[in-house]
Amino acid sequence: EDQVTQSPEALRLQEGESSSLNCSYTVSGLRGLFWYRQDPGKGPEFLFTLYSAGEEKEKERLKATLTKKESFLHITAPKPEDSATYLCAVQGGSGYSTLTFGKGTMLLVSP
């Protein structure tokens, strides 16, 4: 059974204070690891897909990295508008297997 554990559950940062969110996973044959951003009361918004260990992707102040056991979402010099819940999900197996989501990390960036 695929499992995803995200840490910390919540993170409070000052504007400009860089940090990282962690996503540890166990999956049978990783086909993709996904990061989503979710604002309160809204649906998740896709950020990144990582396919293999060593891969990195960037978007503005966000950078996602992947190893064989975990992924990090690095946030550089965050702004208040980066405040959201960040969800990690994995897809394993073959065919059209479904995604397994973590519980998310709630990020609050104070001005």
Next chain:
Amino acid sequence: DGGITQSPKYLFRKEGQNVTLSCEQNLNHDAMYWYRQDPGQGLRLIYYSQIVNDFQKGDIAEGYSVSREKKESFPLTVTSAQKNPTAFYLCASISRTGALSSGANVLTFGAGSRLTVL
């Protein structure tokens, strides 16, 4: 613009009533999904459908039912058998064509429907 439309955004239900949540997509996606989200919980899969007239149970299907009569539509009925239906419900979709070429799926989500049982 293409996307997924969920309605209603807010819904209140009395105990013992069935309610139906609507999900419509104009992305020409083949597969559609329903997730439930509770505070402090990850997204949990209720039902999914890969093609029209076919659907499979997810991890928490008890007390829910779905239909897939059209490619664009995947309504979810929350029945009176669902013991604790108060939650945020998310519909999502994906193209099978995209999944085959990339080797992994990217789900697109709707804005969600919040159901409260009174």
